[in-house]
Amino acid sequence: MITVEEFQAEAHDWLATNGHDAPRDYGAICPPALVEAGLAWHRRVNAAGYAGIHWPVEHGGRGLTPEHNAAWLLECALAGVPPIFNMVGLVLTGGALLRYGTDEQKAQHLAATLAGDHVWCQLFSEPGAGSDLGGLATKAERDGDRFVVNGQKVWCSGGRYSNWGILMARTDPEAKKHEGISFFVFPMHLPGVEIRPLKQMTGEAEFDEVFFTDVQLPADHLIGPLHGGWGVGMSVLTNERGHIGTAVIGLERRLEAMARMADGKELHPVERQRLATLLTTGQAYKAMAQRQGPQAGTAASLMKLGITEMMFTSSMLRGDLSGADAMLEGPESFAMLAAPGGRIAGGTSQVQRNIIGERLLGLPREPKA
Ligand SMILES: Cc1cc2nc3c(=O)[nH]c(=O)nc-3n(C[C@H](O)[C@H](O)[C@H](O)COP(=O)(O)OP(=O)(O)OC[C@H]3O[C@@H](n4cnc5c(N)ncnc54)[C@H](O)[C@@H]3O)c2cc1C
Secondary structure, three states: OOOHHHHHHHHHHHHHHHHHHOOOOOOOEOOHHHHHHHHHHHHHHHHOOOOOOOOOHHHOOOOOOHHHHHHHHHHHHHHOOOOOOEHHHHHHHHHHHHHHOOHHHHHHHHHHHHOOOOOEEEEOOEOOEOOOHHHOOOEEEEEOOEEEEEEEEEEEEOOOOOOEEEEEEEOOOOOOOOOOEEEEEEEOOOOOEEEEEEOOOOOOOOEEEEEEEEEEEEHHHEEOOOOEHHHHHHHHHHHHHHHHHHHHHHHHHHHHHHHHOOOOOOOOHHHHHHHHHHHHHHHHHHHHHHHHOOOOOOOHHHHHHHHHHHHHHHHHHHHHHHHHHHHOOOHHHHHHHHHHHHOOOOOOHHHHHHHHHHHHOOOOOOOOO
8 A cells, every 4th residue: 555655745746746736725614706716726736646645445435544634635725726616515415424324325426526526415403402402493304205294404614506405304203302313315306395595794605495285205324223323423413523623734724824814914912812821722733743643533633623723713813913904805804704614514613512521521511511
């Protein structure tokens, strides 16, 4: 097997030749305006063997290790290009299918996802179920060889441009809250699905509300055990936090960008102190990321919390340093308006602190109301 160092050198050279054709690095979710460019880039990345790096060869992957994949993420961060187009497809759905999918389900979706033919969104959150996802109310009732789906999802990133979704829905309303949920792959174009854009305070509309009215979902779209979807969903969310956390691997570049905030400016001592705090915190997270490696685990919550809080603080400092300009339309105000979303997506900072307290530090569980 090619060593991580050899692979990384190969990836570095490939990006040096091809990286100029990539769209800007849009983070975890591609905004609707960049979909065409993002997909074209992804197809090129896949053809060159850099998508599904640690997926099995029989499903279109390269059969290498998570460490090789982390090396790709690092090289992309250094080159300032997006490593993949569809995080929900490659990280969340891919992870769920590889662990819980049947051979038929893997054959139907994995290679097509790598090829960019199946583009995925995440249908988890509801108006009454976000942090407490176990409270979800969307129903999938068994009727012969189908499930009939009724309900509503919200905050679905990329819903409009996805042709597949991963859906968590209640299949046993009588069971305890976490025991009556199932996990499905869901074709977004089924009759009875209505997708409505939601506008954010940045002015963009990156996510959607999705409504289901008597949607007939074939029963073989169930992933994992019937009523056992909670475990599938939780493993998916751990992968998501791990992926957000591995953005730390590219931290060097972010730290450089942060340090450049001071370029050409006479900083007030308080601002200088804020910047120094950010840069030293960033170094600490970098060291933690290197020690932890690319595997997602409970420690993923530490990284998710750390990086999103740091990016929030950095956006606010950048705004403060720009003075009155930050009130005008431009990159500073956009960054300030977009930053709070990072602290919410993939589980809020408060929820990460609960996970860290209870599962990593072994503190008493918070009282249940
Ligand atoms: C940019 C972005 C993209 C997203 N993309 C998707 C997507 O594609 N698919 C999807 O399904 N969802 C998506 N979401 C939704 C996201 O997962 C939820 O917003 C998040 O889980 C929080 O749920 P909520 O908004 O219902 O807030 P709530 O759960 O109602 O929380 C409200 C406040 O209460 C706090 N809180 C709640 N419970 C506790 C507790 N036990 N202890 C302490 N504080 C608590 C929270 O931290 C928060 O401050 C996205 C969100 C954002 C911002």
